[in-house]
Amino acid sequence: MTRSSADIHLGKVRVKSMHPKKFAMWLFIISVTMIFASLTSAYIVKKSEGNWALIDFPSLFNVTSVMIVLSSISIHFAYLAAKRNNLFNIRLGLTLTAVLAVAFSVGQFFSWGQLVEQEVFFVGNPAGSFIYVFTGLHVVHLVGGLIFLLVVLVNSFRYKVHSKSLAQIEMCVTYWHFLGGLWLYLYLFLILNN
Amino acid sequence: MSVADIHIGEEVHHDEHHEQSFIQKYIFSTDHKMIAKQYLISGIFWALIGGGLSIIFRLQLGFPDMSLEWLRPILGKWITSAGKLDSEFYLALVTMHGTIMVFFVLTAGLSGTFSNFLIPLQIGARDMASGFMNMLSYWLFFISSTIMFVSLFLETGPAGGGWTVYPPLSALPQAISGSGLGMTLWLVAMVFFIASTLLGGINYITTVINLRTEGMSFSRLPLTVWAFFITAVIGLLSFPVLVAAALLLVFDRSFGTSFYLSEIYIGGEALPNMGGSPILYQHLFWFLGHPEVYIVLLPALGITSEIIATNSRKPIFGYTAMIMSMLAIAFLSFIVWAHHMFVTGMNPFLGSIFMFLTLIIAVPSAVKAFNYITTLWKGNIHFTPAMLFSIGLVSFFISGGLTGIFLGNSALDINLHDTYFVVAHFHLVMGSASFFGMLAGVYHWFPKMFGRMMDEKLGYIHFWFSFVGIYLVFFPLHYVGIAGFPRRYYSWTNFDAFNSFTDLNAFVSIAAILTFSAQFVFLFNFFYSIFKGRKAPQNPWGSTTLEWTTPRIPGHGNWEGDIPKVYRWAYDYSKPGAKDDFIPQTVPYSHTPESNLPFENELAKTEDVSPVAQDAK
Numbered sequence: 086m087t088r089s090s091a092d093i094h095l096g097k098v099r100v101k102s103m104h105p106k107k108f109a110m111w112l113f114i115i116s117v118t119m120i121f122a123s124l125t126s127a128y129i130v131k132k133s134e135g136n137w138a139l140i141d142f143p144s145l146f147n148v149t150s151v152m153i154v155l156s157s158i159s160i161h162f163a164y165l166a167a168k169r170n171n172l173f174n175i176r177l178g179l180t181l182t183a184v185l186a187v188a189f190s191v192g193q194f195f196s197w198g199q200l201v202e203q204e205v206f207f208v209g210n211p212a213g214s215f216i217y218v219f220t221g222l223h224v225v226h227l228v229g230g231l232i233f234l235l236v237v238l239v240n241s242f243r244y245k246v247h248s249k250s251l252a253q254i255e256m257c258v259t260y261w262h263f264l265g266g267l268w269l270y271l272y273l274f275l276i277l278n279n
Numbered sequence: 280m281s282v283a284d285i286h287i288g289e290e291v292h293h294d295e296h297h298e299q300s301f302i303q304k305y306i307f308s309t310d311h312k313m314i315a316k317q318y319l320i321s322g323i324f325w326a327l328i329g330g331g332l333s334i335i336f337r338l339q340l341g342f343p344d345m346s347l348e349w350l351r352p353i354l355g356k357w358i359t360s361a362g363k364l365d366s367e368f369y370l371a372l373v374t375m376h377g378t379i380m381v382f383f384v385l386t387a388g389l390s391g392t393f394s395n396f397l398i399p400l401q402i403g404a405r406d407m408a409s410g411f412m413n414m415l416s417y418w419l420f421f422i423s424s425t426i427m428f429v430s431l432f433l434e435t436g437p438a439g440g441g442w443t444v445y446p447p448l449s450a451l452p453q454a455i456s457g458s459g460l461g462m463t464l465w466l467v468a469m470v471f472f473i474a475s476t477l478l479g480g481i482n483y484i485t486t487v488i489n490l491r492t493e494g495m496s497f498s499r500l501p502l503t504v505w506a507f508f509i510t511a512v513i514g515l516l517s518f519p520v521l522v523a524a525a526l527l528l529v530f531d532r533s534f535g536t537s538f539y540l541s542e543i544y545i546g547g548e549a550l551p552n553m554g555g556s557p558i559l560y561q562h563l564f565w566f567l568g569h570p571e572v573y574i575v576l577l578p579a580l581g582i583t584s585e586i587i588a589t590n591s592r593k594p595i596f597g598y599t600a601m602i603m604s605m606l607a608i609a610f611l612s613f614i615v616w617a618h619h620m621f622v623t624g625m626n627p628f629l630g631s632i633f634m635f636l637t638l639i640i641a642v643p644s645a646v647k648a649f650n651y652i653t654t655l656w657k658g659n660i661h662f663t664p665a666m667l668f669s670i671g672l673v674s675f676f677i678s679g680g681l682t683g684i685f686l687g688n689s690a691l692d693i694n695l696h697d698t699y700f701v702v703a704h705f706h707l708v709m710g711s712a713s714f715f716g717m718l719a720g721v722y723h724w725f726p727k728m729f730g731r732m733m734d735e736k737l738g739y740i741h742f743w744f745s746f747v748g749i750y751l752v753f754f755p756l757h758y759v760g761i762a763g764f765p766r767r768y769y770s771w772t773n774f775d776a777f778n779s780f781t782d783l784n785a786f787v788s789i790a791a792i793l794t795f796s797a798q799f800v801f802l803f804n805f806f807y808s809i810f811k812g813r814k815a816p817q818n819p820w821g822s823t824t825l826e827w828t829t830p831r832i833p834g835h836g837n838w839e840g841d842i843p844k845v846y847r848w849a850y851d852y853s854k855p856g857a858k859d860d861f862i863p864q865t866v867p868y869s870h871t872p873e874s875n876l877p878f879e880n881e882l883a884k885t886e887d888v889s890p891v892a893q894d895a896k
Contacts, residue, residue: 103488103489105408105409105485105486105489105490106408106409106485108408108484108485108488108489109408109409109412109481109482109485112480112481112484112485112515113477113481115515115516116477116481116515116516116518116519117519118519119515119516119517119519119520120519120520120522120523123519123520123523123524123563123566124523124527127523127527127538127559127562127563130556130559130562131538131555131556131559134556134559136541136553136554137554138554207530207534207536208534208535208536208537209536209537209553210537210553210554211536211537211538211554211555212554214530214536214537214538215538218526218527218530222526
């Protein structure tokens with residue numbers, strides 16, 4: 086009674102304006118933005134109510150900020166290489182980005198150590214807890230991005246990333262720049278609100 | 280996490296040249312129609328549980344002296360040795376009733392069913408943008424459902440802090456038994472639920488924007504698709520905020536942080552938490568919570584627009600006004616959240632701003648109600664069960680919406696806050712109205728879902744018992760509320776002021792039981808008709824929209840051969856001069872010179888009637 090799917094050709098999907106998966110990636114970025122927008126608003130609301138501890142930010146934040154900016158540059162280098170079909174440079178750029186991402190995450194972890202040294206713990210005044218939440222949640226999203234990055238890297242070794250097949254690396258680059266921008270926003274936000 | 284998901288699905292629905300196994304077809308299906316049915320059946324399951332819970336606490340409220348010993352086989356030790364309902368379990372009942380109805384029935388069951396089912400069918404797409412993400416969305420919802428369901432059977436009971444789970448009550452496991460493991464599972468379930476909703480929503484938005492068939496411009500979209508689209512946008516912007524709120528709550532509960540907790544003594548002991556603010560949670564929660572009201576309501580309004588226009592055999596009155604009012608409602612829904620918090624000690628000036636913004640919502644809402652009524656006006660009305668439920672929705676929307684104007688006033692709200700007046704208000708305007716929208720949708724699109732018709736007579740019985748029953752339940756609650764009786768109280772017989780409401784409460788409970796029983800008529804009709812119903816014609820209601828151009832039971836891919844091309848809007852009903860009282864969207868203007876308006880004749884000259892090009896990406 087029900088028709089089998091065998092005779093319907095599903096391969097050609099009409100696409101209007103934008104690659105649907107790229108579009109979905111932008112929507113995902115919007116929802117992540119909303120999480121951090123609400124957390125930073127919560128920070129402002131809480132701070133305005135008083136009972137707020139003043140905290141010296143870990144100096145490592147400056148180092149990690151530089152790292153994440155560098156990783157944005159290296160991934161863009163890989164993307165430009167993909168456009169020119171330079172396979173070696175794609176792999177180099179992506180690997181470099183992955184290494185910087187790991188270094189960034191480790192740096193964030195050690196910055197927590199610097200917080201602990203000045204007796205700012207996760208448990209305690211929300212002023213300190215918020216810093217842990219911002220950095221932790223950002224790294225969680227970065228790890229997601231790193232997994233995506235590794236998938237692209239593996240694909241680049243399978244000769245699947247080149248000027249005729251850019252969608253995946255484009256999405257990865259978009260998300261990566263977003264993660265970098267997100268961290269800079271968070272750091273700037275913390276500096277401006279302290 | 281989801282980053283990886285997005286591209287894994289890349290190759291999923293390309294060229295499935297093989298027979299599907301049972302598991303591929305009915306369980307891990309990537310077909311939007313099957314996923315919609317999965318959502319529908321899950322929603323019905325949850326509606327039964329959520330409704331059943333409400334009957335248990337209505338028994339306590341309506342018949343406080345009644346022995347509930349007979350419920351012991353189901354509820355076990357939640358029935359005390361005196362044969363009464365345990366008072367903490369009562370709190371768990373109202374909490375779970377709210378959670379289940381708002382999230383699992385009216386968000387997942389309603390949006391999940393009809394967005395999935397109708398978006399590809401009505402815009403002329405083979406499937407969703409990503410079938411894999413769609414499947415993942417359902418199965419995350421399933422995991423969430425399982426966790427929430429398991430929490431009902433915990434020894435300490437499910438979450439008991441109200442569906443809004445305000446801290447500090449929900450943040451301190453030692454506060455009540457319902458803040459223990461039940462609360463933890465509630466939070467875990469909600470995390471999965473939000474992930475599911477976001478995946479679904481991203482898919483709906485992407486599909487509507489990118490996969491419309493040729494000719495299907497935004498100004499030709501049926502209002503259903505507009506409503507689902509706007510709903511998904513609201514969800515995308517508001518659910519992440521609930522993630523943030525829940526995350527901080529998890530940290531407070533399980534890791535000892537102080538985001539929401541400050542200077543609390545419990546059991547004579549001071550807690551170490553300092554510097555937190557419970558009001559902060561309310562801000563975050565209601566920033567989701569208020570848009571959530573429209574996430575629940577807008578799909579029902581979209582479904583109603585479609586059904587009322589079809590069954591009045593008239594174009595919807597004010598198509599553009601309908602879209603504009605939905606957009607206005609969506610926008611306003613984000614800037615009114617603090618009207619839930621008038622009595623939190625908020626600055627009265629701020630309160631008056633939120634009051635002003637809240638009352639503005641009455642304008643687009645009234646536009647919608649007006650347009651429904653004017654669509655019905657002098658229409659050739661076909662009273663199908665779906666039509667009755669849609670008209671019922673309009674009735675609830677108006678009578679429940681009017682009390683919203685009372686509640687939106689920050690001064691009146693001091694008196695009415697957290698009373699049964701609020702309960703009556705939102706059960707009519709959001710609960711019952713959306714529920715009726717969902718039922719209307721089931722009756723209307725059942726022929727497309729299962730290829731068979733539901734029984735009309737049983738539909739009428741179901742409608743009248745539900746419609747009258749719901750008013751009998753919620754109308755009296757307004758009086759109880761104006762008298763000041765607070766919601767969520769286990770017992771009211773200890774207060775002299777409320778003794779005179781004994782009979783009224785018993786009456787409400789009887790009406791509730793009747794209304795609930797009437798739903799079994801629907802259940803029988805639904806499941807019986809799936810297998811034994813009369814076979815449906817291809818277009819049983821004489822509709823113009825694309826889903827009725829598919830075969831009686833559409834296969835994977837929806838249309839055999841080319842996807843249809845769209846030439847006109849979705850509401851060409853009873854067009855003067857036309858030979859039928861409806862012209863499907865697939866009929867070109869050049870084929871209908873007898874009914875064309877002058878500008879349509881102009882359009883007809885330049886129309887390209889060749890089939891949709893099967894072009895590559």
